[in-house]
Amino acid sequence: MPNVTIDGKQIEVPVGTTVIQAADKLGISIPRYCYHPALPVSGNCRICMVEIEKQPKMQIACYTPVADGMVVKTNSPKVLEVRKTVLEFLLVNHPVDCPVCDQAGECKLQDYYMEHGQYDSRLGDVKVKKEKKAFSIGPTVMLDQERCILCTRCVRFTDNITKTHEFGVFNRGDHSQLDIYPGKQLDNNYSGNVVDICPVGALTDKDFRFKCRVWYLAQTKSVCPGCSQGCNITVEWDKMRPHQFKQARVMRLKPRQNPEVNDYWICDKGRYNYHFIDDNRIQHPQFKDEVISWEKAIDTIVTVLKDLQEANSTNRIGVLASAQLTNEDLFVVRKLFKETLSGALIDFKLPQKPGDSDNFLMKADKNPNTAGASKILEANIGEEQILQKAKQGELDVLYVFGHDLVKLFGKETVSQMARRLKLFVYQGSNINDTCSYAHLNLPSSVYAEKTGTFTNCQQRVQRIWTAFLPLVESKADWEIISLISAKLGKPMNYQNSQAIFKDIAATIPSFSEMTYENLSDKGMILKVSGNP
C-alpha cells in the first residue's frame, strides 16, 4: 500500500486512493466545491490544488492518486495563493447577495472566503447576468443561476445516483448556466438532496426558504421514522426563537451519512415528514371532553386494569402496540402487558396499504421499527381478532398506540367498539379521528423528543437522540407505561431509556452485548438467534 506524506503527516492508504481522500483520513481539510465522495470526480472547480514534490505543476487533490513516497503540501504559499485565485474567479460573476440568500451561514463561498480569500476586490466590471433567479424547477427546489458556481454536483447526482438526468449545463464560457432540460421538472423521490450537496445558494429548498437563518439552528442526530430503511438524519431545530414560524421548533431534516444505510441521502418523503412534530399534537391527557391531570389519567386506567387483574380476566385486555415505538417503549409495553398483566391480547401489526417504495431507499413498510417490534413484542394474537373481540364485547380494555383505527376500519367499527369497551385508551402524539372515539387520550412524545433505538429492515439497531423536551404535557411512551406499572404495584424503576436498553440487551438474545456506547452513530446488526 502506498505511503504518502501530507503536510508532514504520514499515512498508508490503499492503491487508487486520491490525495483528497488520504488528506481527509488524516483530518487535513482541503477545500472543495465540485468534489463529493459519493459522486464521480469532475475536477472542474480547481480549488483543491495542492503542491506535490517533484511535480512541476500543481495538481488537483480530488483526482490525483497517491503514489508511494509522494510528498504533498496543502498549505504552502503557492497553494494558498491558488485558493485565493480560484475564489476570486468564482466570485467574478457571483451576485454576492448573501443578505437575501438562504444559504448564508452554510455557504462554501462564504466559508472559504473567510478561511482562504480575504483579498480586496479587484472587480470593476459589470457581471454576466444570467436568466433565472428564484426560479422554480420542481415542486421542492428553487434555482438561482447567478449564484451557481457550476460545480455540477447536482448534475452528477441526477446522472449517477437517481439516474433521472434532469440537470444540465447549458451554453459556454462565462455564459454557462445550470438548468433543467427543456420540458423536465426536478421531481424525483430524491430531489431534495441536490440542495444538500449544492455548496452555494444556487439550489434552495422551498420548504425551508426564508424560514430561519441557519445559525439559529441546533442539530440533533436521529433516524428517519418514515419507513423501515431507517435513514440516518439530523433534526435541525430553532434553538432560540420559539416565537418564530408558527412556534414550530423543527425547521428541516437533513441526511446524516451512514454508508451502511443511506450513504449521504434521504428521500423527499422522509425529508419533509416533520411537520407533525409541531402541528396538531395532543397536548394534555383528556378523558372524553375533559382535560385531566396525568395522575387522574393513570388512576383511571389502573382502576380498570386492577379489577381485571384481580378477577383473573387479563384476557379481556387488548393492546394494539406499534412499530412506530422505539425498542425501549416496546420493551416496557411487553413488561406491563405480557408479564404483569400476562394474558392480555397483544399485536402491533395493523393492515396497512404498502406505501411508495423504490429500489433505493424508500421501503413499503412505513414503520421504522417493525424488526424491533417483532423481536421484542412477539404478538400472541392477530389484530383482527382483537378488534373482533372488542366489537363483540369480549374485551373490557382496548389500549391503542398511535394507530388511527377510524382511517383503517371506518367510523362504524370504531364507534361500535367504543360503546362495548369499558376503557378505550388512545396513546399517541397527534390528533386523529380515533381520538374522538377513545375514552382516554394520552399525549405521547414524538421521536425527536425522545432517546431510544429503532431496528431497521436490515436488522440494524440505531439510536435516536432527544432534540428538545416533549411538547406541553406529552411524555415518552415508556414513561407513561411505567407510571401505570408503578401504580399497579410493579414499579419498573427506569431512570431513562438507556437503563431500559440495558435490560433489553440482558433479556433478548439478539440484542445481547449491545449498549448505547457501542451502537454509536452507525448502529449494530441484531444477532441471528441461536448463533451468538
Place this chain on the structure above:
Amino acid sequence: MTFVGLVMEKIVTRHFGEQNSHLLASYLEDNGYQAARKALGQMTPAQVIEEVKKSNLRGLGGAGFPTGTKWGFIPQANPKPKYLVINADEGEPGTFKDKYILEQDPHALLEGIIITCYAIGSHKAYVYIRGEYLKSLETLQTAVEEAYKAGFLGNGIMGTAFDIDVVVHPGAGAYICGEETALIESLEGKKGFPRLKPPFPAVVGLFGCPTVINNVETISCVAPIINKGAEWFAKLGCEKNGGNRLFCVSGHVNKPGVYELPNGTTLREIIYDHAGGILNGRKLKAVIPGGISAPILTPDQIDVKMDFDSLKSIGSMAGSGGIIVMDDTTDMVWAAMVAARFFAHESCGQCSPCREGSGWVYRLVKRIYEGNARPHDLNNLPGIVNNIGGNTICAFGDAVTMSVGSYVSKFRSEFEAKIRARVCQT
C-alpha cells in the same frame, strides 16, 4: 527572393492547384495508394511505426508531439478495439491549412489513415471536421465513397486481409472541440468538455478504447514517408523536426496564403520572401507565429526559425502554423481585445479559472480599449491573466495567459496611453 517551386520539394501541397486533384483518378496517376500497398504488403506494423519515428514527423496540429512515439503508446495487448481519430476541427484563428488538404488532396489523407490504422492495429477511423467546413466535408465524403468503391476502404482492402472503415463526422462549431479529449467527448455525442488527464487517449480514448488522434496535415505526411523513406523526410526539415510545414499567412501582407516550407525556415523569410512583405510598404509591428494562442512576437524577433523548438526557446510556440502579421497601423490594445474576445467566447466553461477568467480578462481589456479604465486596472491585468494558465483542465487556459499576457508585456505603453487618454479627458 526564394522561388518556392524551384528550390524545394513539396509534400502535402504537391497536388494543390491541379485540376480535379481531389478525385481518386488524379491521385492514382501520381502513385496514389502505393505507399499503403507497400506498408500493408511489405512491412510489419512495428516497422511502419519505426519508420515514422525515424522521420521525425511531429504533430502538426500544434503540440508538436513526435508522431511515431504517440503511435507506440497504443497498448497492443489491450483487447479493446483501437481507433484512429483525425482532428480536422481546424479552429485556431489564423489557421486554414487543413481545409486546403481536405479540399485539394483528400486521398492523401485517406492513404495516411490506412497506413496509420495498419500501424496501430485499428480498423476504424473517424475524421472530425470543423462544422463550418462544408466544402471540405463534402469533398472528403466523396473521396471516402470513391475509396470504398475502389477497394481502398472496407473489408479486405487492396486484396489483403485488412479491414478498415472511415467515418466522416462534422463538429458543431466549438473551438474547444479541437482539443483532443473534447473532440472525443463530442464524437461520443457529449458536450465538448476536455477530459481530466491522465489517462491519455492512447490508453483510454474514444468509447473508452485506445485511440490515436492526429491532425490532418500530420497524417497526410505518412504516405510520402513510406514511399520515399524516413531519411528523406527527416532531411527536409531541421533537427528533430522532419519534413515541411504548411504556414498560413494572413494579415497585413501582400500575398496571404498557405505556404509549404521546410521546418526551420525563418519567420522573416516567410513574411518578406514568400508572403510578399508588408502591405503598402508599411512597417511590421507585431506577428503571431502559430495561431492566436501563440505569444505575439515583435519585429526584432522575426529571425527565429519556425520549428517547434526554436519558437519555444524564445517564449512563443509554433502551434498550428497560423502566422498573423500586423503592421504599424495596428492598435495593439484592440488586437489584444480581439484575442481576449475570442477566448472568452470559446472557453468551454467547464473549469472555473478559464470560464470566469477569460470573460473577465476580455471585459477588462475592452474597458482599457474603450478608455474606461484606471491605472490600477492595467496593474491588475497581468496578474489576472496569469492566474488562469496552469490552473485549468486543458491547455486553453494556458493559451489565454500566454496570448493576452504577451500583448500586455510587449506593448504595455499602448495600454498605458489608453488609460492616460482617459485620465486626461476627465
